[in-house]
Amino acid sequence: MIIDSHCHLDKLNTSHYPDGLDGLICAAQADGISQMLCIGVDTDQFEPMMSQIKDYDFIHASAGLHPLSVKSLDNFGLLEQQAKHPKVVAVGETGLDYFYEKDNATLQKQSFTAHLQLSKRLRKPVIVHTRDANEDTVMLLKSQCDLSVGGVIHCFTEDWAMAKACLDLGFYISISGIITFNSASVLREVVKKIPINRLLVETDSPYLTPAPHRGKQNEPKYVRLVAQYVADLKGVSLEELAHITSSNFMDLFLTPR
Numbered sequence: 001m002i003i004d005s006h007c008h009l010d011k012l013n014t015s016h017y018p019d020g021l022d023g024l025i026c027a028a029q030a031d032g033i034s035q036m037l038c039i040g041v042d043t044d045q046f047e048p049m050m051s052q053i054k055d056y057d058f059i060h061a062s063a064g065l066h067p068l069s070v071k072s073l074d075n076f077g078l079l080e081q082q083a084k085h086p087k088v089v090a091v092g093e094t095g096l097d098y099f100y101e102k103d104n105a106t107l108q109k110q111s112f113t114a115h116l117q118l119s120k121r122l123r124k125p126v127i128v129h130t131r132d133a134n135e136d137t138v139m140l141l142k143s144q145c146d147l148s149v150g151g152v153i154h155c156f157t158e159d160w161a162m163a164k165a166c167l168d169l170g171f172y173i174s175i176s177g178i179i180t181f182n183s184a185s186v187l188r189e190v191v192k193k194i195p196i197n198r199l200l201v202e203t204d205s206p207y208l209t210p211a212p213h214r215g216k217q218n219e220p221k222y223v224r225l226v227a228q229y230v231a232d233l234k235g236v237s238l239e240e241l242a243h244i245t246s247s248n249f250m251d252l253f254l255t256p257r
Contacts, residue, residue, distance in 0.1 A: 001034030002242045003249045004223040005174050006154045006202035009038045010049040028220040036220050039093050041066035043075045046082045062127055064092035068100055070111040083122055089253040091119040092127030099132040116144040123257045126151035134162045141169055149257055155204050160190045167198055172252055174200035177210030180229050191233050196244050201227045
């Protein structure tokens with residue numbers, strides 16, 4: 001069975017399924033998707049997100065503020081309360097995004113630091129978004145993260161130097177549908193080098209739909225395509241890739257620390 005380690009179920013349009021979210025989840029299960037991690041990116045949207053997934057024991061949650069959502073540090077008390085929810089297995093999505101908002105770098109770093117400290121206090125792993133911010137991301141992970149708790153660099157798109165730096169810190173690396181894009185030749189070479197016991201797979205749905213469905217909304221069932229593509233790159237069967245990445249997910253998110 002395959003695990004979608006990063007999706008945004010609360011942002012999906014489910015109107016094409018007669019049963020709405022139930023139908024979308026059933027479609028994923030029919031394609032062999034056994035579990036999902038629904039990602040929190042905004043304190044205001046946390047409760048609506050949790051109300052959608054509360055009845056699915058195989059759907060886990062995270063609590064965090066996406067770096068592009070951070071406007072102030074005033075809501076970290078609320079974030080900490082949300083992160084203590086028993087269904088929440090991770091802190092984030094957090095991190096640094098200088099591609100879209102480098103002018104906001106100082107606030108992003110303050111927010112990222114606060115998330116890393118929260119991860120340390122709660123002993124829940126951190127989910128990291130990083131784009132065009134490799135040096136600062138690694139610096140903060142080294143200085144602020146509890147590496148015995150660790151985390152994952154989600155939707156990895158950076159070079160081998162960044163991958164190795166994160167692997168050396170004990171982090172997992174998650175691969176999205178970007179791996180199937182024609183423009184991702186450099187990323188494919190990086191993925192070939194990443195040890196399979198440090199890989200996760202994800203959709204980041206509704207974004208980043210893998211080929212051959214680009215242009216359509218992404219959803220958890222398509223993580224099978226990502227897993228198959230990564231399996232082919234690694235020279236293993238889909239079954240082996242699914243087993244190992246699922247074990248990695250369980251070790252990172254569902255094993256008490």
